[in-house]
Amino acid sequence: MSVLPTRMVEKPWGMDVLPPPFQAPEGQRIGEIWFEPPAEMPELLVKYIFASEKLSVQTHPSDTQTEAAGLGRQGKEECWLVIDAQPGAALGIGFASEIGAEAMRAAALDGSIEHLLVWHPVRPGDFFYIPANTVHAIGGGVGLIEVQQNSDITYRLYDYGRPRELHLEEGIAVAKGVPHDPALRRHLPEHGSLALVDGPYFRLDRVDSPPDAALAARYPGELLLIPRSGAFRVKGDRVEPGQCALAGDLADVTFDDAGSCLIAQPVKPAG
Known part of the structure; x- marks a missing residue:
């Protein structure tokens, strides 16, 4: 079966009313919907995130840093495509101005780090690439892929006083106290195929028509394959919005001429 298993993850900051095609089980606040990475492609994880409250201010290490720490290749770069946004929704990404490690530590301890981030008001179609070491936070009222x-x-x-473990030593050691590069964010036009990410760790495209030879x-x-509208098939298996499927190659995918989807693939590291 091409369609990946789906896992709904309940979170205290999740939502009990999800945008279509999803539906939260009665009495549950769903914060994440994961697609289990297939054995053939363990390098990538695709998920939907639905936040009714601000998520923690956090950062992730790079592959180089985790390998140096003896953790293997466990770095994390990610990207976000906003699909739903309530009035006032925003994403905190990078700092308004450069900040040193000790000042960042002090701001994390007293909570002012939240206000040192740049909070970007968002709407559906906004896209952000988040390199490793970027300090970031997802605000309330946001749904994204x-x-x-x-x-x-x-x-x-920093976690707004919630009783969860912080990781100040590890986080400050890898965090970059710099603004987010404007070249790594944009608003996508409503229609049209677009290259969204082209390395260094994965590539991601929005495809609004059957792919051409260049794609x-x-x-x-x-x-x-992550359908956004319409119905697709991978070797005969129907794949709909709200699902994710593994295809052996593009030739295995039957595209919906009137549909839209995302396609993603890891980029093999050099060496």
């Missing part, structure tokens, strides 16, 4: 390196290493710097050349071999 996250495509990331498959790592669960998160260093929380096929960029996506050799196995890939993940």
Whole structure:
């Protein structure tokens, strides 16, 4: 079966009313919907995130840093495509101005780090790439698709007084106290195929029509298909919005001429 198993994850900051096509089970607040990475492609994780409250201020290490720490290749770079946003919804990404490690530590301890971030008001179609070491936080009222390196290493710097563990030493050691590069964020036009990410760890495209030869050349071999509208097939298996599927290659995908989807694929590291 091409369609990946789906896992709904309940979170205290999740939502009990989800945007279509999802539906939260009665009495549950769903914060994340994961698609289990297939054995053929363990490098990538795709998930939806639905936040009714602000998530922690956090950062992630790079592959180089986790390898140096003896943790293997466990770095995490990620990207976000906003699909739903309530009035006032925002994402905190990077600092308004450069900040040193000790000042960042002090701000994490007294909570002012939240106000040192740049909070970007968001609407559906906004896209952000988040390099490793970027200090960031998802605000309340946001629904998004996250495509990331498959790592669960998160260093929380501040959590609004919630009784969860912080990771100040590890987080400050890897966090960059700098603004987010404006080249790594944009608002997508409503229609049209677009290259969203082209390395260094994965590539991601929005495809609004059957792929041409140039796109096929960029996506050799196995890939993940994430329908956004319409119905697709992977070797005969129907794949709909709210699902994610593994395809052996683009030729295995039957595209919906009137549909839209995301496709993703890891980029093999050099060496």
